[in-house]
Amino acid sequence: MTGKVPGDITHRMMNDSVVPSSGISEARFIGMGGLPEVTRGSDLAEMILTASVGQGTPLERGDIVVVTQKIVSKAEGRTVGLAVIKPSAFARQFAHRAGRDPRLIELVLRESVGIVRQDPDRGILITETPQGFVCANSGIDSSNVVGDNTVTLLPEDPDGSARELMERFRSGTGLKELAVIVTDTFGRAWREGHVNFAIGVAGMDPFMDYRGEPDTQLKMMSATRIAVADEVAAASELVMGKVDQIPVAIARGVRYVPGDGSAREMVRERANDLFR
Numbered sequence: 031m032t033g034k035v036p037g038d039i040t041h042r043m044m045n046d047s048v049v050p051s052s053g054i055s056e057a058r059f060i061g062m063g064g065l066p067e068v069t070r071g072s073d074l075a076e077m078i079l080t081a082s083v084g085q086g087t088p089l090e091r092g093d094i095v096v097v098t099q100k101i102v103s104k105a106e107g108r109t110v111g112l113a114v115i116k117p118s119a120f121a122r123q124f125a126h127r128a129g130r131d132p133r134l135i136e137l138v139l140r141e142s143v144g145i146v147r148q149d150p151d152r153g154i155l156i157t158e159t160p161q162g163f164v165c166a167n168s169g170i171d172s173s174n175v176v177g178d179n180t181v182t183l184l185p186e187d188p189d190g191s192a193r194e195l196m197e198r199f200r201s202g203t204g205l206k207e208l209a210v211i212v213t214d215t216f217g218r219a220w221r222e223g224h225v226n227f228a229i230g231v232a233g234m235d236p237f238m239d240y241r242g243e244p245d246t247q248l249k250m251m252s253a254t255r256i257a258v259a260d261e262v263a264a265a266s267e268l269v270m271g272k273v274d275q276i277p278v279a280i281a282r283g284v285r286y287v288p289g290d291g292s293a294r295e296m297v298r299e300r301a302n303d304l305f306r
Contacts (some may be wrong), residue, residue, distance in 0.1 A: 057280075057281065058264075059268035060280040062085065063085070063275060064081045065077050065078070065101070070109070071105070074102065074105040076198075078278055079199065079203070088197060089091040089203050091205050091206075092282070093208055094209045094210070094234065095209070096278065097192075098213055098270065098278070099184060100277060102277060104182065109183070110137060110180070111179055115136050118136055121212055122135075124148070128150045128152070134167075134172075134181065138155055138157060138168045139183065141159060141169070141183055142157035143157075143160055144157065159184060161184060161187075161188060161229070162297040164306075166217060169214055170184075184214065185212065188212045188293060189231060195210065196210040210230070210231070210233060211230065211281075212293075215267075225263075227260050227263055228259035228260050228263040228293045232290075232292075235288075235291040236260075236295055237259075238256040239255050258284070258285075258286050298299070
């Protein structure tokens with residue numbers, strides 16, 4: 031980290047299967063701090079543009095701006111005070127066994143279209159959200175929110191949120207090739223720990239599709255489809271963190287396909303989901 035930039039990770043990779051043997055592929059992740067507290071109605075796009083210039087890293091052609099769900103939800107007024115929530119009988123029963131707040135459980139249920147897995151003895155509630163995500167507690171979060179009994183909900187349309195930010199960034203900078211990813215932190219099946227995932231995408235294909243391309247041995251690849259948006263989301267967390275007050279990052283030098291992609295494309299269809 032140098033100068034006023036709050037987080038900066040540069041990754042260099044030399045790999046014959048990815049770039050020519052004489053070339054170097056480089057991607058840089060720059061954390062962006064200095065944003066004021068985001069509240070309902072905040073002009074988030076203007077805040078980010080101002081902060082990027084203020085720390086000496088104005089947006090450049092081909093950048094991907096990575097924005098945490100938390101500040102998007104705050105700006106869109108997707109916050110709820112638990113005091114107004116009246117829990118159902120099921121919520122009270124589950125919360126009693128789990129030792130959790132029944133109002134929170136009720137809100138989790140309201141923000142879901144179905145329960146995928148539950149274990150009240152351990153307080154685990156995995157749900158499917160209206161946006162199509164399968165995650166713990168419908169993506170509801172109480173961290174980094176002002177007020178002891180206030181939580182944030184997922185944006186109603188994360189792809190739309192990403193698209194609106196992208197359009198503002200493009201108009202504000204005059205750059206036509208900029209992408210945006212909105213992220214949230216999810217757990218993963220089969221592995222411990224949490225990782226940032228892309229829940230909103232605009233300005234890019236969320237995948238790098240190698241199907242039909244030859245590998246280094248000239249064998250045609252038939253299944254390889256890299257989730258670039260998720261990889262960028264995960265890497266961005268390294269310069270943002272959960273307690274560092276850095277809710278935005280710039281991914282610079284990442285190879286991606288510009289286009290009208292969405293995070294919704296990354297949700298596996300139920301018919302192809304062998305684990306539900």
